[in-house]
Amino acid sequence: MAGEILVIGGGIAGLTAAIEAAETGYDVILVEKNPYLGGRVSQLNKYFPKLCPPFCGLEIFFKRMKSTPKLKYFTNAEVLEIRGEEGNFNVKVKLKPRYVNENCTACGACREVCPVEAPDDYNFGLKTKKAIDIPSIMAMPFRYYIDDRYCNKCGECVSACKYNAINLEEEEKIIDLNVASIIVATGWKPYDATKLDNLGYGKFKNVITNMEMERLASLNGPTGGKIQTMDGRDIESIAFVQCAGSRDENHLPYCSAVCCLASLKQATYVREQYPDAKIYIFYIDIRAFGRYEDFFAKVKADENIELIKGKVAKVEEKDGKLVVTAEDTLTGEKEQREVDMVVLATGMQPAIEPIPGIEVDEYGFVKPKPGIIPAGVAAMPMDVASANESATGAALKAIQVARR
Amino acid sequence: MEVDAQFVRDVLEFGGKTLKKCYQCATCSVVCPQSPEENPFPRKEMIWAQWGLKDKLLKDGDIWLCHQCNDCSEYCPRGAKPGEVLAALRAKVIQEFAFPSFFAKILLKPAGIVIYFAIPILLTLLYLAIFNPEIPSGEIVIGNFIPHLHIELAGFAVGGWALLVAAIGAFRFWTAINSEVSKVYEYKLEENAELNVVKSSPRFIECLFWSVIDVLKHSRFAECGTSRYRYFAHLMIFWGFIILGVATLGDIVYLYGLGVEELALPLSDPVKILGNIGAVLLILGSGWAIVARFSDERIGYGTYFDWIFLSTIFAVGVTGIAIEALRYAGSVAAYYAYLIHLILVFTLIAYAPYSKFAHVIYRTLAYTWAKSTGREPKK
Numbered sequence: 001m002a003g004e005i006l007v008i009g010g011g012i013a014g015l016t017a018a019i020e021a022a023e024t025g026y027d028v029i030l031v032e033k034n035p036y037l038g039g040r041v042s043q044l045n046k047y048f049p050k051l052c053p054p055f056c057g058l059e060i061f062f063k064r065m066k067s068t069p070k071l072k073y074f075t076n077a078e079v080l081e082i083r084g085e086e087g088n089f090n091v092k093v094k095l096k097p098r099y100v101n102e103n104c105t106a107c108g109a110c111r112e113v114c115p116v117e118a119p120d121d122y123n124f125g126l127k128t129k130k131a132i133d134i135p136s137i138m139a140m141p142f143r144y145y146i147d148d149r150y151c152n153k154c155g156e157c158v159s160a161c162k163y164n165a166i167n168l169e170e171e172e173k174i175i176d177l178n179v180a181s182i183i184v185a186t187g188w189k190p191y192d193a194t195k196l197d198n199l200g201y202g203k204f205k206n207v208i209t210n211m212e213m214e215r216l217a218s219l220n221g222p223t224g225g226k227i228q229t230m231d232g233r234d235i236e237s238i239a240f241v242q243c244a245g246s247r248d249e250n251h252l253p254y255c256s257a258v259c260c261l262a263s264l265k266q267a268t269y270v271r272e273q274y275p276d277a278k279i280y281i282f283y284i285d286i287r288a289f290g291r292y293e294d295f296f297a298k299v300k301a302d303e304n305i306e307l308i309k310g311k312v313a314k315v316e317e318k319d320g321k322l323v324v325t326a327e328d329t330l331t332g333e334k335e336q337r338e339v340d341m342v343v344l345a346t347g348m349q350p351a352i353e354p355i356p357g358i359e360v361d362e363y364g365f366v367k368p369k370p371g372i373i374p375a376g377v378a379a380m381p382m383d384v385a386s387a388n389e390s391a392t393g394a395a396l397k398a399i400q401v402a403r404r
Numbered sequence: 405m406e407v408d409a410q411f412v413r414d415v416l417e418f419g420g421k422t423l424k425k426c427y428q429c430a431t432c433s434v435v436c437p438q439s440p441e442e443n444p445f446p447r448k449e450m451i452w453a454q455w456g457l458k459d460k461l462l463k464d465g466d467i468w469l470c471h472q473c474n475d476c477s478e479y480c481p482r483g484a485k486p487g488e489v490l491a492a493l494r495a496k497v498i499q500e501f502a503f504p505s506f507f508a509k510i511l512l513k514p515a516g517i518v519i520y521f522a523i524p525i526l527l528t529l530l531y532l533a534i535f536n537p538e539i540p541s542g543e544i545v546i547g548n549f550i551p552h553l554h555i556e557l558a559g560f561a562v563g564g565w566a567l568l569v570a571a572i573g574a575f576r577f578w579t580a581i582n583s584e585v586s587k588v589y590e591y592k593l594e595e596n597a598e599l600n601v602v603k604s605s606p607r608f609i610e611c612l613f614w615s616v617i618d619v620l621k622h623s624r625f626a627e628c629g630t631s632r633y634r635y636f637a638h639l640m641i642f643w644g645f646i647i648l649g650v651a652t653l654g655d656i657v658y659l660y661g662l663g664v665e666e667l668a669l670p671l672s673d674p675v676k677i678l679g680n681i682g683a684v685l686l687i688l689g690s691g692w693a694i695v696a697r698f699s700d701e702r703i704g705y706g707t708y709f710d711w712i713f714l715s716t717i718f719a720v721g722v723t724g725i726a727i728e729a730l731r732y733a734g735s736v737a738a739y740y741a742y743l744i745h746l747i748l749v750f751t752l753i754a755y756a757p758y759s760k761f762a763h764v765i766y767r768t769l770a771y772t773w774a775k776s777t778g779r780e781p782k783k
Contacts, residue, residue, distance in 0.1 A: 198435065198479060243429070243481070247427075247429075247481060248481030248482075249480075249481055249482060249483045250479070250481065251481075284427065284428070284429040310429070310430045310434075311429035311430055311431050311434075311481075312434070313430070313431040313432075313433075313434035313435045313479060314434050314435065325434050326430060326434055327430035327433040327434055327444050327447055328430075329428055329429075329430050329447060332442075332443045332444075332448060333441070333442055333443070333444075334433065334434065334439075334440075334441045334442070334444050
């Protein structure tokens with residue numbers, strides 16, 4: 001298959017780059033390893049600073065995609081290797097079977113009969129899914145898929161499907177692409193919080209990560225949008241632990257750029273549902289850059305939100321509650337807060353798995369080279385707005401190569 | 405408040421080379437098992453040291469409550485190694501409070517090793533020139549080579565000097581740590597609702613007593629996490645010294661109390677057994693500490709200040725055992741080993757107030773201060 005531009009990754013940066021390039025008239029192929037497009041952004045409840053849900057933005061993107069015949073995309077697709085050079089890359093892509101074809105109407109009859117319960121990665125294991133399921137109510141393509149790590153091929157779904165949409169015999173395919181330039185928008189994954197052994201993640205159930213908080217707060221999340229402890233209690237007090245793994249030589253040495261604003265944003269989620277809840281944000285520095293300063297000022301003005309300058313270095317469990325300890329470096333006192341839930345503001349780690357032909361730096365971020373252009377968090381930590389801009393810039397670079 | 409840039413350079417040179425990496429997140433103050441609730445350390449010490457606030461650090465008892473477990477360095481997100489910095493600060497404090505300070509400055513520099521050995525070697529040569537002792541023939545009896553009386557007199561002179569200098573340092577230190585931040589106040593409501601501020605009693609004797617008990621038991625040291633071995637190694641060295649001290653007292657009782665003429669005691673003698681246990685503890689403890697410093701950088705990489713003290717202890721132990729072994733073997737080399745041993749013992753005792761040895765006093769006083777001001781970690 002020949003195209004002009006390949007975009008690896010169908011998250012917000014990849015979608016932006018692919019659509020922008022395709023709308024200028026170039027043949028663009030987008031590959032995404034998940035069975036859905038939208039990436040991390042689709043897991044978010046709201047964007048900062050406007051606090052609007054990411055659905056509208058994604059919806060506009062999906063609409064633009066449909067009206068752009070120059071853009072082709074594959075989900076469940078993984079790039080195996082890249083050969084060649086700027087202007088003439090040969091790319092091998094593995095298409096993993098979805099087992100569900102275009103006939104699917106997402107009626108859900110298959111899900112009803114599927115006997116296999118499996119952890120739902122999309123919700124970070126906060127709920128279960130079936131082995132045949134739909135990633136989310138916003139999934140694009142809006143089709144079911146079978147997770148073959150869990151499916152036992154019992155065939156119940158095949159008989160339940162009225163549209164002949166399920167084929168358990170589908171096999172993986174390898175396709176070869178020839179493109180002029182490649183945009184790498186492989187995005188990020190949350191840093192593994194179990195490595196932060198003094199912060200209690202994995203040890204105490206009410207210590208969660210910021211991405212888990214996004215799912216908890218999302219209407220399509222495990223609790224239908226109700227923020228509550230893992231044992232179902234309301235929130236009276238909550239602590240946000242900034243730099244959980246970021247700016248830390250033992251974990252991620254760099255600043256993940258978004259976690260401060262993400263926690264400030266999540267404080268507003270809690271505030272909205274619990275007008276009296278006490279919210280503590282423990283930080284080293286609040287990095288609300290540029291115009292985000294206003295958002296910081298707004299959140300800070302809430303008298304039930306206490307910002308404490310000092311990194312939490314200890315989380316303990318006491319009588320069913322969590323106790324966090326930090327030294328307030330402004331007063332020089334050790335501060336303890338008893339809370340119902342602790343949210344670790346874990347940082348962003350590059351998600352890319354090694355692909356021959358793509359070089360990464362010491363932290364795993366993609367390095368640009370002729371014809372290969374990183375975009376979004378694949379290049380460095382950044383927020384959604386910056387990822388869009390980075391992707392638009394990457395599209396222009398890719399077009400320059402394709403025009404030669 | 406005065407900024408002393410030279411102080412910062414000195415701390416860097418004394419092993420605090422990671423000091424400037426600190427970005428004040430205060431992880432260290434929370435993970436430290438020794439740190440109290442109010443004004444915990446070592447975060448504040450890190451910024452004081454970065455800023456060159458020498459005066460504040462000299463008056464800070466907290467740096468002596470640190471046992472360099474290195475839990476702080478282990479969790480430090482910046483590799484600023486507060487544990488190492490505090491060790492460097494302690495070396496700097498010893499140097500500042502020692503009398504005369506210039507002598508401490510010479511001794512604590514690696515180049516000072518020339519002076520370190522030159523003094524005892526010259527004194528030994530002088531002694532040999534004056535008294536001209538001959539290597540005795542026959543059974544090896546140390547007392548026939550150099551009379552016990554001479555050793556005792558030298559011991560009193562050197563020990564007395566060390567105690568005097570140490571007392572000066574201790575006095576300066578105690579005054580400093582009780583001068584400012586650590587003042588203990590009691591408030592009394594007088595007539596007419598006037599508030600009278602009285603400095604409360606630091607309960608010195610009581611607190612000192614319990615501090616000594618803590619030191620003997622190493623109870624605070626035992627709370628260390630990352631460098632757990634340190635507790636055991638230090639306990640061995642510490643009790644090695646105490647047992648050797650008791651054995652020395654036993655020797656004196658033998659000589660002057662029981663009229664024993666010669667100390668070439670058999671292996672079965674109780675005092676000899678005690679001496680050997682002490683020596684073995686000393687060698688094993690210091691040997692362990694030496695090996696550990698090489699095998700794992702997380703527990704501290706050691707500085708000249710640290711190495712010279714540790715190696716001297718190890719060498720004193722080894723030469724002590726060597727004399728004994730050579731004596732039983734009937735080799736005259738025992739007499740030469742004895743001279744080397746004496747030189748090493750001299751460096752250990754005479755330089756104690758200038759070396760890491762001084763921490764015995766500073767730390768005990770800091771414990772006392774911590775008890776009297778309530779600066780003990782919450783259990």
